[in-house]
Amino acid sequence: VRDETPTVFVVDDDEAVCDSLELLLTSVGRRVETFLSARAFLDAYDPARPGCLVLDVRMPGISGLELQERLTALDADLPVLFVTAHGDVPMAVRALQAGAVDFLQKPYREQELLERIDAALAVDRRRRDRRARDARRDRCLDRLTPREREVLDHVVAGDANKVTAGALGISERTVEIHRGRMMRKMEAGSVAELVRLLLD
Amino acid sequence: MQSEQGWRERYRVLLEAAADGIVVIDERGRIEELNPAAEAMFALEPGAAVGQNVSILMAEPHRQHHDDYLARYRATGEARIIGIGREVEGRRSDGTVFPLDLSVGEVAGPGRRHFIGILRDLTERRQAQSEVRRHRARLAHSARLSILGQMVGGLAHEIKQPLTAITNYAQAGHRLLGAGRVDQVADTLGKITAQAHRGAAVLERLRGLVRRRETRRRMQPLAPVLLAAAALTESDAAGHGQTLEVVVPDDLPALAVDEVEIQQVVLNLLHNAFEAMADAPAERADAPVRLLAAVRDGEVTVTVEDRGPGLADEAREALFSPFFTTKERGLGLGLAISRALVEEHGGRLGYEPAPGGGSRFRFVLPAPGGAP
Numbered sequence: 001v002r003d004e005t006p007t008v009f010v011v012d013d014d015e016a017v018c019d020s021l022e023l024l025l026t027s028v029g030r031r032v033e034t035f036l037s038a039r040a041f042l043d044a045y046d047p048a049r050p051g052c053l054v055l056d057v058r059m060p061g062i063s064g065l066e067l068q069e070r071l072t073a074l075d076a077d078l079p080v081l082f083v084t085a086h087g088d089v090p091m092a093v094r095a096l097q098a099g100a101v102d103f104l105q106k107p108y109r110e111q112e113l114l115e116r117i118d119a120a121l122a123v124d125r126r127r128r129d130r131r132a133r134d135a136r137r138d139r140c141l142d143r144l145t146p147r148e149r150e151v152l153d154h155v156v157a158g159d160a161n162k163v164t165a166g167a168l169g170i171s172e173r174t175v176e177i178h179r180g181r182m183m184r185k186m187e188a189g190s191v192a193e194l195v196r197l198l199l200d
Numbered sequence: 201m202q203s204e205q206g207w208r209e210r211y212r213v214l215l216e217a218a219a220d221g222i223v224v225i226d227e228r229g230r231i232e233e234l235n236p237a238a239e240a241m242f243a244l245e246p247g248a249a250v251g252q253n254v255s256i257l258m259a260e261p262h263r264q265h266h267d268d269y270l271a272r273y274r275a276t277g278e279a280r281i282i283g284i285g286r287e288v289e290g291r292r293s294d295g296t297v298f299p300l301d302l303s304v305g306e307v308a309g310p311g312r313r314h315f316i317g318i319l320r321d322l323t324e325r326r327q328a329q330s331e332v333r334r335h336r337a338r339l340a341h342s343a344r345l346s347i348l349g350q351m352v353g354g355l356a357h358e359i360k361q362p363l364t365a366i367t368n369y370a371q372a373g374h375r376l377l378g379a380g381r382v383d384q385v386a387d388t389l390g391k392i393t394a395q396a397h398r399g400a401a402v403l404e405r406l407r408g409l410v411r412r413r414e415t416r417r418r419m420q421p422l423a424p425v426l427l428a429a430a431a432l433t434e435s436d437a438a439g440h441g442q443t444l445e446v447v448v449p450d451d452l453p454a455l456a457v458d459e460v461e462i463q464q465v466v467l468n469l470l471h472n473a474f475e476a477m478a479d480a481p482a483e484r485a486d487a488p489v490r491l492l493a494a495v496r497d498g499e500v501t502v503t504v505e506d507r508g509p510g511l512a513d514e515a516r517e518a519l520f521s522p523f524f525t526t527k528e529r530g531l532g533l534g535l536a537i538s539r540a541l542v543e544e545h546g547g548r549l550g551y552e553p554a555p556g557g558g559s560r561f562r563f564v565l566p567a568p569g570g571a572p
């Protein structure tokens with residue numbers, strides 16, 4: 001069973017900032033891993049692991065903004081919370097446009113930091129749930145025969161079996177059989193559940 | 201008679217159409233003609249000044265001496281203004297004084313002399329000039345602030361890092377104390393102390409940079425001066441995702457320099473170089489900005505080189521002129537100030553294209569005692 005406890009990944013070239021942040025976040029019960037460079041993080045990171053990234057904007061080597069770009073290119077949409085010691089508005093705008101969830105200026109208040117981290121973790125959880133649901137739906141849809149797929153379209157459109165039978169040129173009884181198989185394969189207990197699975 | 205009439209008519213049309221003020225006086229200073237432009241300039245009712253002494257149009261001291269000037273000219277033929285233009289002050293009918301450009305010509309009529317004055321109101325031009333002067337003063341001030349701002353920006357980053365760590369440690373310490381993990385609290389307090397010292401050391405460096413501004417040049421080894429400037433741009437460079445390569449020999453000679461001024465020059469050149477790298481062609485985008493120093497015959501040459509797009513020919517011409525800039529938000533004073541600072545040290549600052557593309561700024565500081 002995969003460990004689903006989210007991790008706060010901290011990337012900051014300042015050792016004291018890394019160390020102190022690790023101590024602080026651990027003391028409030030978060031799981032933390034720190035990295036002194038973007039390169040070290042990229043080498044260690046497994047996109048399957050849930051969590052969020054607390055990233056310093058300015059670092060030698062790969063900068064924070066570049067790391068964000070590389071993660072996006074890797075399709076690893078780990079939520080990024082940027083921290084910076086510079087009140088650099090254009091940079092903040094660039095980071096947020098590139099998909100960062102938030103931007104904090106150093107030194108930050110503990111409460112502020114923890115709230116933003118929790119918000120980032122919530123974003124990650126929602127994204128992962130959504131991806132898991134999408135994957136399940138796609139798996140279910142793949143199992144349907146072409147005829148079952150047609151029946152599904154009519155069910156979702158709200159057509160009665162009789163209407164579906166007429167439209168597809170088959171008997172109402174046959175529609176019922178296809179419909180039962182389709183519902184089992186889609187793992188849906190009711191039409192409402194089926195519609196939710198497809199529309200979500 | 202007919203031709204005299206025609207001449208007068210043309211003369212009147214000319215006077216009335218002229219944009220400049222025109223005043224015609226007789227040899228005793230009595231106003232014979234004053235065109236509409238002049239009447240407007242002096243806020244006079246049409247025709248009101250004709251027959252009066254021209255000195256009513258003048259401010260002191262000429263107002264009270266004008267009759268004497270005319271008398272002297274009549275007696276000696278010695279001209280002070282005729283044929284020469286000059287700036288004088290006019291006086292409007294409401295008593296206000298304004299600058300005007302005056303040129304005077306003499307017309308010899310049958311038996312009598314006339315003088316023609318052509319007047320141009322300089323009020324607006326003067327206002328524009330003083331506006332430009334104020335504007336320049338403002339710009340020079342903000343250029344100094346911007347150089348200072350770059351230095352402070354680098355230092356602010358270095359101070360905020362330990363402050364951030366201290367804040368984190370202190371808050372973690374609170375929680376550890378609450379959880380009864382006293383051993384860990386002691387460790388954390390030690391770390392807080394270390395970070396506070398780190399912050400203080402940064403401030404000490406800042407003090408070293410700006411203190412005793414009035415003591416100007418002193419003999420000092422050049423390498424530490426250059427390296428301190430390089431260190432200040434590090435976060436600037438990292439923020440642009442760029443690197444700085446520094447080749448400064450330890451054995452650079454001691455020179456009589458004002459370290460703050462030399463650092464300002466180096467900071468400014470490095471800042472420009474990093475900005476240029478942001479527009480570098482893709483194949484050179486990863487090239488470092490280079491800060492090089494070398495000594496020859498006691499002279500020290502400092503070079504800042506980027507591999508950015510380089511400069512167009514016309515930009516090279518104007519590069520060191522105040523208010524010239526290729527940047528959208530630049531003031532165009534950085535290089536002008538840098539050159540002035542280098543020249544105050546008896547040195548020179550120049551530009552050349554870097555081999556293979558980019559820009560190379562190089563300044564030379566003379567050997568002590570003014571060798572080559």
